[in-house]
Amino acid sequence: MRGYDISQFLDPKAHYRVVNIFQPLWVESGYDYRDVPRPECGLLLVTQGTITYCWENTQLEATAGDILLLPKGCHYQALTTAARDYLVNFQTSAAPLPTHPIRLLRGASQTYVDLFHRLVELKLQGKQKSFLSTGRLYQLLEQLTADCCREESTLLDTALPLLAQTEQPIAQIAQACGISESGFRATFRKAKGCSPLQYRL
Secondary structure, eight states: OTTOOGGGGOOTTOOEEEEEEEOOBOOSSEEEOSSSOOSSEEEEEEEEEEEEEEETTEEEEEETTOEEEEOTTOOOEEEEEEEEEEEEEEEEOOSOOOSSOEEEESSOOHHHHHHHHHHHHHHHTTOTTSHHHHHHHHHHHHHHHHHHHHHHHHHHHHHHHHHHHOOOOHHHHHHHTTSOHHHHHHHHHHHHSSOHHHHHO
């Protein structure tokens, strides 16, 4: 889950509104929210090429199959290399938001392409701000929540034996799980209620 709990968005009391839906082919070098904060939340699925998100002294490289959350109010620059993606921008009253782009999932299945494409179809029909588009956004969030929980379970299946039976450094265990060290530490603490080092003691 890369350290962020997308299930916070699935609040039955929250309001959701799709603002716009895109499937662009970037021909320029990217776009910039460094001076002006991002005006709404976005869910993005990269289908081709690379998008590098830069903020403060941090970079996040997104490639085909990655799904990202682009939070409302965050500042970043996006540099693109022959990138094609689906992007759904939306407003929500749910959950506190992170302050920078977050990768939610790697290796998205065809199911996600279909979910994003159905939202694009609604835009082509002039229904991007309808109740139907809100329902399809919610389906997308539900699928992400289910898959991110499975990904967290897989991470723990890999990490727990390594923590209990070896003296490998945390960075090396994170690499074995296919996640950054900071993402690993955050995901582990969320799942187990303690840090990886505390779990080892």
